[in-house]
Amino acid sequence: MKVYTLVQLAEVGLFFAVLLYALLPTPDTHPSLAVAAGGLLVGKAVMNILAPEGGSVLRRTLLGYGVGALLVAVGVILIHR
Known part of the structure; x- marks a missing residue:
């Protein structure tokens, strides 16, 4: 297993x-905090969805x-309004 894959699994x-x-x-x-964790998971998902399009990992x-x-x-904002 590649190091990049292990890092992704650890992040999730x-x-x-x-x-x-x-x-x-x-x-x-x-x-x-729950919203923040959900946002991080969404960010990881979007990052992986963009993988087939190519581009750098940074992008x-x-x-x-x-x-x-x-x-x-x-x-x-919705929680604290």
């Missing part, structure tokens, strides 16, 4: 762990996580 595992932590039923809930990373950041911003 970390993002999922953050999402689970944010959703734990505790007195102190973390909805913004795909910036586009993917840019879309994720936009969705996180919208989600946090």
